Amino acid sequence: MNAKLLAGLFITLLVIVGVAAFYAGSIYAGGVVVGEAKTWTPPEKVKAAWIYVGPVGDFGWTYAHDVARRVVATLFSDWLETTYVERVDENKIAEVIDNLVTQGYNVIFATSFEHMEKTYEKAEQYPNVMFFHCSGYMRRPNMATYFADLYQVYYLNGLIAGALTKTGHIGYVAAHRIPEVVRHINAFAIGAKEVGEQLGKDIKVHVIEIGDWFNPEKAKSAAMLLYTQYNIDVIAFTEDSTAIIEYAQEVTEKYLRGEVDRPLYVFSHYSPGYVYGPDAVVSGQLVRWEVIYIDILAKIKAGVYTPYNLEDVDYWYLLNTGAVDLGAHIYKNGSVMHINPKFIPMLKGIEVTDKLTGEKVSVYELVARRYEMFKSAPLLGPLQLTATTHQYESIDKINIPPIDPASPDPQSQVDYYTGTVFEPFTGPLRGYNITNPSQEVIIPAGKRLTHDDLWTMDWFLSCVNYVGKP
């Protein structure tokens, strides 16, 4: 056949199909409602898609999101249809969203910080699709943000780390030096210092930033460097694989056999990592994204969330909601192993002072008390859902006016805690600015950091030593 004819035919065909598809696409993609009265009927069938930055098998961040996806897909199976696309970085997300919308997905969860700008652009382009972006700060009428934060859990891990370390040197492998991770490192260091200093240790937290969310090799070599060069015996991390847990288990096994002088105890990150290091994993951070996804999807189904009212929807969920938890393992019956039983006797044997009450308690008891304080904050939950109410989270307590000032009624004399009774980020705290280490940061005694302070944290506690990139 004549090659030119063939090419000509092909191009003609393309143009025809193109024009047809263009119109079909533009009708589908909406813009239909723009300018009209914004009445909204919740979709009969919700088609929700999750966009992941990593592989679903990472056993960290992405795995946790996908577990949650499967929970909601099973729970709401009569009206919810789900799908996911994995390994989507910034250069692919626009195409992925285009394809999802073209296929009729009306709720899209973008689960990585780097998805933010592109998701925002696409939300502008598809005003009838609801977008939910995890960990970012850009919102619009059809784009909300949500996050389950682990800083309280890192603080609890820190308390344990401060008790376990013998050298006083603690490691931390960080993915990126962004406020979220900085906040976690500081919370961990605050906990470690609180217990460690009482036991006469000079606590130092050495941080290596690997520059990747998921990179088992870099994570492992960073942990190895910290163990061999910085004399650490406890480590925590923010990276989405089990590489550091496996390395810590290897070292701890050697220690138990008497081949090395110190173990490497580790706190598992995001997914329950106990099974990868039963001798080395002490505790860790767990997340239940399903707590947030159930809430979002139920509200979409009920017509509470629409593409026109998401501008101030901003979930900032802490331990009180159950979206995060302290632990490294979940038993088959669903209950959580908060602390590896192997370490409990040791932690029960170390005595410290609870600085809130002045009582002498074991570290185990201290962790339990703080956990309880974070858990039970009945007024905090409703404040954590919207951008406009975050400011009230850092008010620790209020008192209501009495009916009759002459004889105050009993409830008017009670403290109402809007936040948690105890907040790790309460002054006095000392640190240094990350970009300009000579600039000192001082949080005066008694000052509680606000949601915004935590959200934009750009300073390290003075006991944090930023080693840099490996």
Add this chain to the structure above:
Amino acid sequence: MASISLVVVKRVKPLPSWVAPLLSFTLGIAVATVLLWIVTLGRTDPIVVLASIGRALAMPQLLLKNFALLTIVGIGLLVSFKASVFNIGGEGQFYFAIIAATWIALFSGVGAIAIINKVLMLVVGVLLAGFWALIAALPRGFLGIDEVPVTLLMNYIAYYIVDYLVFNPWREPKYKYPRTPTIPEESWFIRIPGTTGTIELILLTVVVMAGIWYLMNNTRLGLAINVMGSNPNVLRVVGINPSLIVVSSLVISGMIVGIAGVSYLAGEAHLITIPAEACTPMLGYTGILVAWLSMLRIAYVPVAAYIVSALINAGINIQIAGAGKASVVDVFIGTILLIYSISVIFTEYSVKIIVKR
């Protein structure tokens, strides 16, 4: 004793040139589909896979961006391939153009000035991409050092330079995430509503195609590049230094790829994310496939680019349909290229089985 021997015979008249690409697309898709079905133990439904590819082919509005970028990169690489100079360094040239354009948009002070910003981004981007190609072109042209490993390894140097710049001086100050700030909205290419493409990108694609067509068919340099590919000695005879032709073909190639780099930044990415070696859209490599499948003919580059961009999109659709993972699309592209490489031999040669008694 019967002996069987395979004899490779050069065809008197080669098969028509469209046989190899057509065969590789159809057979490649078929083989890859079956292959996926087998290795995933039946979990990758061939019908879903084929439906996804069909769906992608029928949605040009979603393919426009990749189609145009791949066309530009394909044309750029074609210029060097024509001279038998194998520019595998498209990725490096792509990123060097991005470095230049990012600097103009963010730090030169003209980022928000309409027209001037885009013109400067393009000019400086193209020049820097050409410079990056020149580094490999000079040793190839004058010392005969093989350009394939040089251009390939220079991709990684380019990635690491980008990583260094973005991780340190260019890091966005607000959240300190390892990426640059977003370039000013005034420097963005203008999106064509309902599509993934931008007006400037389409214009550039047309200009590049027309320009390179003119260069290759109506200029002394174009003729020399064509001759260089078949017989450099002819050039010497007519008094043209083949070294200069090699250098210019590689530099022009790099500059054209640079246009795609700038278009990608201004039309799509709007910022650089690192690690570049992981975040790259891989157009510099995928463009090689496009150039080969076009049989090094400018008119067929868009056809090949269209099909390849449809395959990339099909990969996403296959995932949405729950029929496979992100790597499915790599299997398709790899199989097609493999079958192309094999079948292109058979357009010029035939194999006969001779049984002797």
